[in-house]
Structure formats: C-alpha cells, structure tokens
Amino acid sequence: MYAKTYGVCVSGIDGYVVTVEVDISPGLPSFDIVGLPATSVKEAKERVRSAIKNGGFEFPMKRIVVNLAPAHIRKDGSSLDLAIAMGILAALQEGKHKKKQSIQWNHHVFIGELSLDGSLQPVMGMLSMVMGVTNQELENEHSYTSMVEDIIVPLGNQEEATSGSSIPVYGLSSLSEVVELVEHPEKKKHLSIQTSIEISKHRMEMLDLQDVKGQVMAKRALEIAAAGGHHLLMTGPPGSGKTMLAKRLPFLLPPLSREEQLEVSRIYSVMGLLKSGRLMEERPFRSPHHTSTLVAMAGGGQPPKPGEITLAHKGVLFLDEAPEFRRPVIEVLRQPLEERQIHIARIGMATTYPSDCIVVMAMNPCPCGWFGTEEDYRCTCTATQIQRYQRVLSGPILDRMDLVVPVERPTLTEIYAPRDEVSTKQVRNRVIRARAMQMERYKGTNISVNSHLSHSDIEIYAKLSEEAKNLLDSAFTTLHLSLRSYDRIIKVARTIADLAESEEILAEHVAEALSYRQVQEGL
Amino acid sequence: MKEEIYASALQHVVGLGNASLGNLFTYYESAKEAWHHVLHHNVEPSLGCKYELFDEIRRPINESFLLQLEEDLERFHMHVITWESPYYPKSLLEIYNSPRVLYGRGNIEVLQHMDRSLAMVGARKCSSYGVQVARYFGRALSNLGIIVVSGGAMGIDRASHEGALQGQAPTIAVMGCGLNVTYPRTNRNLFLEILEKDGLLLSEYGPHMQAKSHHFPSRNRIISGMTRGTIVVEAKASSGSLITADMAINEGRDVFTIPGNVLTHTCDGNHWLIQQGATVLTDPEQVLHEYGWQKVAKYSNMNSEQVNTVNEEEQRVLEAMNPGGNTTIEELVHTTQLPLTNLHTLLLQLELKQMITHTSQGYVLHT
Numbered sequence: 001m002y003a004k005t006y007g008v009c010v011s012g013i014d015g016y017v018v019t020v021e022v023d024i025s026p027g028l029p030s031f032d033i034v035g036l037p038a039t040s041v042k043e044a045k046e047r048v049r050s051a052i053k054n055g056g057f058e059f060p061m062k063r064i065v066v067n068l069a070p071a072h073i074r075k076d077g078s079s080l081d082l083a084i085a086m087g088i089l090a091a092l093q094e095g096k097h098k099k100k101q102s103i104q105w106n107h108h109v110f111i112g113e114l115s116l117d118g119s120l121q122p123v124m125g126m127l128s129m130v131m132g133v134t135n136q137e138l139e140n141e142h143s144y145t146s147m148v149e150d151i152i153v154p155l156g157n158q159e160e161a162t163s164g165s166s167i168p169v170y171g172l173s174s175l176s177e178v179v180e181l182v183e184h185p186e187k188k189k190h191l192s193i194q195t196s197i198e199i200s201k202h203r204m205e206m207l208d209l210q211d212v213k214g215q216v217m218a219k220r221a222l223e224i225a226a227a228g229g230h231h232l233l234m235t236g237p238p239g240s241g242k243t244m245l246a247k248r249l250p251f252l253l254p255p256l257s258r259e260e261q262l263e264v265s266r267i268y269s270v271m272g273l274l275k276s277g278r279l280m281e282e283r284p285f286r287s288p289h290h291t292s293t294l295v296a297m298a299g300g301g302q303p304p305k306p307g308e309i310t311l312a313h314k315g316v317l318f319l320d321e322a323p324e325f326r327r328p329v330i331e332v333l334r335q336p337l338e339e340r341q342i343h344i345a346r347i348g349m350a351t352t353y354p355s356d357c358i359v360v361m362a363m364n365p366c367p368c369g370w371f372g373t374e375e376d377y378r379c380t381c382t383a384t385q386i387q388r389y390q391r392v393l394s395g396p397i398l399d400r401m402d403l404v405v406p407v408e409r410p411t412l413t414e415i416y417a418p419r420d421e422v423s424t425k426q427v428r429n430r431v432i433r434a435r436a437m438q439m440e441r442y443k444g445t446n447i448s449v450n451s452h453l454s455h456s457d458i459e460i461y462a463k464l465s466e467e468a469k470n471l472l473d474s475a476f477t478t479l480h481l482s483l484r485s486y487d488r489i490i491k492v493a494r495t496i497a498d499l500a501e502s503e504e505i506l507a508e509h510v511a512e513a514l515s516y517r518q519v520q521e522g523l
Numbered sequence: 524m525k526e527e528i529y530a531s532a533l534q535h536v537v538g539l540g541n542a543s544l545g546n547l548f549t550y551y552e553s554a555k556e557a558w559h560h561v562l563h564h565n566v567e568p569s570l571g572c573k574y575e576l577f578d579e580i581r582r583p584i585n586e587s588f589l590l591q592l593e594e595d596l597e598r599f600h601m602h603v604i605t606w607e608s609p610y611y612p613k614s615l616l617e618i619y620n621s622p623r624v625l626y627g628r629g630n631i632e633v634l635q636h637m638d639r640s641l642a643m644v645g646a647r648k649c650s651s652y653g654v655q656v657a658r659y660f661g662r663a664l665s666n667l668g669i670i671v672v673s674g675g676a677m678g679i680d681r682a683s684h685e686g687a688l689q690g691q692a693p694t695i696a697v698m699g700c701g702l703n704v705t706y707p708r709t710n711r712n713l714f715l716e717i718l719e720k721d722g723l724l725l726s727e728y729g730p731h732m733q734a735k736s737h738h739f740p741s742r743n744r745i746i747s748g749m750t751r752g753t754i755v756v757e758a759k760a761s762s763g764s765l766i767t768a769d770m771a772i773n774e775g776r777d778v779f780t781i782p783g784n785v786l787t788h789t790c791d792g793n794h795w796l797i798q799q800g801a802t803v804l805t806d807p808e809q810v811l812h813e814y815g816w817q818k819v820a821k822y823s824n825m826n827s828e829q830v831n832t833v834n835e836e837e838q839r840v841l842e843a844m845n846p847g848g849n850t851t852i853e854e855l856v857h858t859t860q861l862p863l864t865n866l867h868t869l870l871l872q873l874e875l876k877q878m879i880t881h882t883s884q885g886y887v888l889h890t
Contacts, residue, residue, distance in 0.1 A: 217852040372884045377788040383647035383677045406884045408851045478875050512867040
C-alpha cells in the first residue's frame with residue numbers, strides 16, 4: 001500500500017515542497033520516518049499516531065515507512081504533521097479501493113501541525129511556505145506539483161497563507177475536516193475562500209516629526225537618510241531626543257510596495273512574529289538592546305533564524321547607545337550593510353537572509369553623556385575614558401555612516417517657541433519625489449537608492465557642476481578630509497540634489513553634504 | 524665608552540636619587556670612576572649611598588647592562604644630557620631635586636635658548652574653548668620666537684604643541700616615560716611632527732621606562748623649572764596644573780593665566796590663580812613686555828595673517844556665533860533666520876577661510 005502527498009518545509013526564509021511518500025506493508029508494527037528529519041519531525045510520529053486515532057480513524061498496526069523527499073535537505077518544524085497523517089490515511093485507502101482511484105490525494109498541499117486530539121494547529125513561516133509552493137509551481141510547469149490545485153492550512157494561518165498564495169487556500173480546523181474535504185471536493189464551494197486580503201484600514205499610529213521641537217539639522221539628516229537610504233549616526237547628550245527622532249524615520253520612508261510587503265512578512269512569518277496573520281504593511285523599526293548577542297544581531301543558531309538586521313529589512317535598524325554594544329556585534333554589520341544581505345553558514349546548511357535596511361546609531365559624546373555640551377561641567381569622565389568611548393566604533397563602521405549629526409538638548413525657550421515644525425507628511429512627499437528621481441535614473445540597474453552607488457557608479461550618475469567640484473577640492477585640501485570620505489560626501493550630495501529636484505549636483509548641495517561629515521574631537 | 528653612558532647607567536640604579544648621584548659625581552669627579560665603585564660595592568661610606576644593583580624593573584645592573592644601554596640609546600636616537608653638558612638648561616640647575624641626567628630626542632640645540640621659553644599647562648580633559656586658547660597662544664608665542672614647553676599629554680598640552688608647531692619656533696615636549704615609549708598613544712603623530720619640525724622630546728627617564736602616575740608630578744617640575752614662566756591655560760579647581768603652577772612659584776618662576784568662562788567651571792583654577800595674584804594674560808605679546816624681550820626679526824610679521832574678506836551674509840553668521848565656545852546649527856538658524864541650505868554654504872565658506880572650525884557638537888569661532 002503506497003501513497004504520496006505533498007507538504008512544505010522552510011529553509012532560511014524560503015519554503016520548499018516536500019514529497020511525503022508512505023508505504024504500509026505487513027510485518028511487525030513499526031513507524032519510521034526517513035529522509036533527514038530533524039528531531040521535531042521525528043516527534044511527528046507520536047502526534048500523527050494519536051491524531052489519527054482520536055480523529056476517528058484507524059491507525060494501521062503494520063510496518064509504516066515514511067520517506068521525505070528531497071532527502072538531502074534537513075527538514076525541521078512541525079509543518080509536515082498533516083502531510084504525513086494524510087499520507088498514511090491515503091495509503092490505507094489505497095489498499096481498500098484498489099480499483100477505482102477516485103480520491104486525488106496529491107492534488108493538495110497539506111501544511112499544519114497536529115495536536116493529539118486531531119485538531120490542526122497553526123505553524124510559523126506559513127507565508128514562506130505558500131510562496132514556496134506557488135513559486136515552485138511556476139518554475140517547473142511540468143513537475144509533479146503542477147497538478148496541485150489548492151493548499152490546505154490550519155484555520156489560524158488562513159489569512160496569512162491567502163495573502164501570499166496565487167492558488168486557493170482552505171483553512172480547516174481538524175484532521176477529519178481535511179479528510180472530508182479531500183474525499184468530497186464538491187464541498188469546497190461551501191467554504192469561504194478569501195482570494196486576497198483586504199488592506200487593513202487602521203494603520204499603526206504614525207509618529208509625526210512635528211512632535212519634535214527644533215532639531216532642524218537632525219530632522220534634515222533624517223530626510224536625507226530616508227531619501228537616499230543613507231546610514232546615520234547621531235551624537236548628543238542624554239535626553240536630547242535621539243530615540244524620538246530615530247523612531248520617526250520609518251514614517252518618512254515611502255510605503256512598502258506589495259512585493260516588499262511580502263518580502264518583509266516572510267521574514268516575520270518564519271520568526272512567528274506576524275501579528276494576527278496580516279501582512280506587514282509598515283516599515284519595520286527594530287531597536288535591539290545593547291546586550292544583544294552576535295547571533296541575535298546577525299542571525300544564526302540551529303536551525304538558523306534571521307537576526308535583527310534581517311528583521312529590519314526594508315526598514316530601520318536603530319542601535320541606541322552604540323558604543324555599549326559588544327564590539328563584534330557591531331562589527332558583524334560591516335558585510336551585510338555593504339551587500340544588503342547576510343550569509344549564514346552552519347554545519348550542514350548555509351542560508352542567505354536579506355538585510356537591506358537603514359542603520360541609525362545613537363551615542364553620547366562620552367560615557368557620562370555631558371562632554372562638550374552646554375552642560376559640560378557636569379561631565380565626570382577623564383580624557384582617556386572619552387577617547388576610548390569615542391573609539392569604540394571602528395573606522396570601517398564609521399565609514400559606512402554617511403551622515404553624522406549632533407543632537408543638542410533643546411532649551412526651554414526652544415520648546416515653547418511657536419514655530420512651524422515640518423511635518424512627516426511634507427517630508428515624506430519630498431522623499432517620495434527624490435526616490436522617484438533615483439528610480440528613474442537607475443532604471444535597469446540593481447541600484448535603487450543613492451547609498452548603493454559604488455565608486456565607479458559615482459562617476460556615471462553623480463555629476464558635479466564645475467563650481468561644486470572646485471568647492472569639494474578646496475574643502476579637501478583645507479579641511480584635511482580623507483579620501484575615503486570623498487565618495488560618501490558625493491553620495492550624500494547626490495541625495496540632497498535629488499531632494500532639491502536637481503539633476504546636477506551644485507555647490508550648495510556639496511556644502512550641505514560636508515556639514516554631515518565626521519569630525520575628529522580635539523582632545 | 525662615553526661618560527654620559529656611565530652617568531645614565533648610574534641613574535638607573537635603584538636607591539641612587541639625584542642627590543646621591545650629585546655626591547658621587549662630585550666625589551669621584553667622573554661618572555666612569557663612580558660607576559666602577561658602585562658596581563664593586565666599594566663606595567666611599569661617607570657619601571651614605573644605599574643602593575641595590577637593580578633598576579626599577581628588576582633588571583640586574585652590570586657590565587652587560589651598560590652595553591645594552593649604549594645600544595638602546597643609539598638605537599632610539601636618545602642624547603644623554605648630564606649636568607655638565609653644555610646643553611643642560613641652566614635654569615633647571617636652580618630647582619630643588621634637579622635631575623642629574625636628562626634624555627633628549629630631536630634637536631637638542633633648542634635647550635640653549637631656554638631663556639626665551641614659556642611653559643603651557645592645562646587639563647587633559649578640556650573644553651573646546653581651552654583648545655582654541657591653547658592653539659592660539661601656542662602659535663602666537665611660537666611666532667614671537669618663544670619656545671613653548673609642554674607635557675605632550677592630551678587636551679591642553681596637545682593643543683599647545685599643535686599651536687606652536689604652526690608657528691616658527693620649535694617646541695619641546697617633556698614626557699613622563701622613556702623616549703622610545705609613546706604615551707599617550709594617540710599623540711604619536713604629534714610627537715613625530717615635533718621631531719620633524721626641529722622640536723625636542725625631553726625626559727628624565729631612560730629607555731623603555733613606561734609612564735607611571737608618579738612620573739607626571741616630577742615631570743611637571745622640569746616643565747616649570749626649565750622655563751621662564753608657566754602659563755596655566757585651563758585648569759579646574761584643585762588640578763595637577765595648579766600643582767605645576769605652585770612648583771613654578773616655589774622655584775621663583777612666573778605664573779600666568781588666561782581667564783575663562785565663569786559659568787562652565789572648567790577655568791575655576793585659572794580664576795583662583797588670578798585671585799592669588801597670577802599675571803593675567805589676554806594677549807600673547809604681553810609676555811614680551813613682562814620679560815623685556817625684543818621681537819626677533821626672523822620671526823616678525825609672521826603673526827599677521829592674510830586678511831580674509833567676508834561678505835555680508837557671512838558676517839551675519841560670524842556675528843551670531845558664540846565667542847569662545849560652541850555654536851550649534853540650531854542656534855544659528857534661530858539667530859540668523861537664514862534657511863538651512865544657505866547656512867550650510869556660508870559655514871563651509873567660513874570654514875574654508877579658516878575662520879571657524881566644525882566640531883562634533885557644532886561650530887567654533889577662531890580667535
């Protein structure tokens with residue numbers, strides 16, 4: 001008695017279809033799963049056995065072998081429970097109705113975890129799984145999965161699964177319901193099918209830039225960061241509003257496109273962080289604590305999970321008190337910031353996670369926070385302590401910070417001064433226009449924002465006007481700038497020009513870009 | 524082997540301080556003679572020398588130590604300057620516990636011009652105002668042909684040297700460690716520049732001696748002792764710079780100080796000194812009067828810099844800046860009412876004209 005069903009597993013953030021073959025033969029009762037199952041899949045045996053029994057079916061007292069193909073990939077997670085259980089029931093049916101093959105078990109993909117009473121439990125990574133099914137189907141039109149008609153998922157995952165799938169998705173709550181649906185496909189009609197999920201009306205409450213008083217320079221830096229995807233470093237004493245400013249950055253960015261929403265949601269789905277099964281519509285804002293470990297930041301573990309830098313994909317990664325992070329935790333960001341993806345290699349598996357985010361770092365001017373500020377006399381640090389603190393961020397990391405901006409504590413008069421504060425809406429409109437200009441300019445390349453420009457790209461896309469070039473040259477000799485900062489300044493000037501809707505980079509844009517450069521403290 | 528090497532070797536012996544060394548040299552009339560007696564433990568008992576044949580880091584002192592020392596001195600280009608040396612600053616002979624042996628690296632000729640020298644001291648952790656003042660005075664004094672002596676530490680010391688390096692006269696850094704040891708590390712480039720520009724690194728410690736906290740007060744006595752006067756640039760209340768000022772007074776040197784901001788408390792030491800009767804310096808040329816020094820022809824006209832022209836808007840920005848302190852962009856936007864983009868251009872122009880400096884917290888006006 002042999003049967004074949006389809007289940008799905010997740011590797012990294014990609015789902016892939018697993019063929020579950022079940023063979024039931026006479027012999028001493030046994031139940032084996034082969035095909036590189038991880039412990040969590042091996043444990044499925046007990047769940048499947050009980051779920052079949054308690055679901056009102058008979059568990060065969062025979063020799064059962066389950067094979068998971070492809071056999072070379074390690075399968076993890078509980079999502080294969082349903083496919084295995086259905087495989088066993090299919091193999092039993094096969095034995096009973098030898099002649100008429102009316103029931104088509106392999107026209108479905110089964111995803112779900114079983115509990116002992118036979119009910120279906122939601123699983124993590126649903127979005128990746130259904131997207132895996134859809135993509136695999138598209139890629140191999142003639143493959144075995146091309147006959148797949150629909151995906152059966154736990155009811156709790158239905159919303160999430162629907163949003164990522166191009167074929168019908170049925171959310172059911174127990175094993176017996178699944179069997180009934182498979183045996184009587186005509187009943188599908190009675191099930192409500194959500195083809196696409198409506199965009200939720202209530203967006204997350206927007207944090208408006210208007211709430212921040214003063215801080216014109218920092219606000220402008222946020223605008224530039226949002227427009228060109230530049231990384232930002234803010235320095236300032238405690239209570240100057242660094243966190244407040246950083247939290248407003250995601251709202252300055254243009255809304256996520258549908259593709260981006262799916263990309264981001266997949267990551268959150270794998271981590272089981274997708275709220276109420278809805279797609280991520282807001283740009284993520286991650287602010288890991290400075291005690292975070294290397295693995296928490298970069299991703300990893302067994303099985304590998306995405307880290308903070310991946311969770312901030314398409315959004316903002318905010319590192320408050322950056323010098324307090326353990327050094328390797330910051331240094332690990334170097335390569336992902338450059339490549340916008342991170343390769344995690346562990347024994348037996350290597351995976352790649354996306355990490356295209358804007359990094360915002362905040363730091364105090366010294367360990368106690370008062371050095372060099374208006375209230376300098378409150379500083380109790382020694383010169384050596386200050387130097388050590390300021391050196392914690394390594395050169396390569398500082399090199400990746402395109403914008404450096406001081407944040408001062410506002411005075412009371414500044415707080416109460418009636419002023420027209422720029423609103424998030426205004427800034428976002430400018431950012432969207434600037435991004436549109438970039439999109440147009442970089443059409444057909446893999447560049448999407450100015451910060452992605454390489455040295456050779458700069459010569460093509462970032463033309464300086466004669467005046468701007470002279471200004472930059474004289475600035476370099478007079479201000480003793482390093483050659484490494486040269487590209488950075490041009491990239492920022494490119495974004496400032498885009499915000500001013502100017503195709504050419506003018507002197508004023510270079511002048512502004514220069515004011516966000518890193519300056520050496522004169523201790 | 525040269526006399527100086529013997530003197531240097533004797534200086535390493537634990538138990539032989541400057542007083543004992545002086546007695547030994549006078550009694551035996553040559554360092555070589557003294558060395559042999561010390562090595563064979565038959566020193567004249569009436570000299571009362573008690574010593575062990577080890578140096579401070581427990582290396583045994585013997586003939587091979589002597590050879591090693593000679594090699595090290597050569598390798599690190601360290602000159603040994605003994606009491607008898609023509610280079611030894613005369614003024615240093617006058618002070619209490621004056622060092623019998625000094626080590627110099629670089630241009631030791633400058634030591635013959637110590638009658639036209641001033642020390643600049645101040646806090647390692649200093650305000651941006653302090654840095655500005657130190658650079659300004661360092662440069663101006665140097666351009667008046669005065670040798671600026673400081674301690675090669677962070678903060679005011681560093682800024683004083685930097686200023687002096689921009690001027691015409693050489694500068695001297697007196698260190699609290701051996702001259703082949705770089706302390707503080709961050710000032711490595713500064714020391715290299717001092718050597719490059721015909722300056723001198725000076726120390727009373729032999730090769731390989733690490734910087735220790737007790738070295739610094741004794742280094743300060745050299746700084747204040749070898750110069751005509753000491754300028755306290757920025758000192759908090761009860762700080763090391765005040766101790767240096769104290770030493771200067773005790774040795775009959777002059778103490779100058781530069782007034783600072785009374786609100787920030789970073790210059791409380793300066794103000795205390797003023798209350799005690801120190802001379803207030805507001806203009807570097809004042810010191811010429813104090814000592815009756817003439818302007819040196821070689822250095823004259825160095826102080827007049829090229830005059831930069833500023834336009835109306837730049838002037839507006841300059842007027843809005845806090846004199847002697849940081850001005851944030853925030854404040855400038857507020858006071859000048861100029862749009863941010865214009866302001867950036869104006870500030871950069873002023874910076875290129877070297878009238879202001881961009882710091883991590885804003886902009887500082889040049890004096």
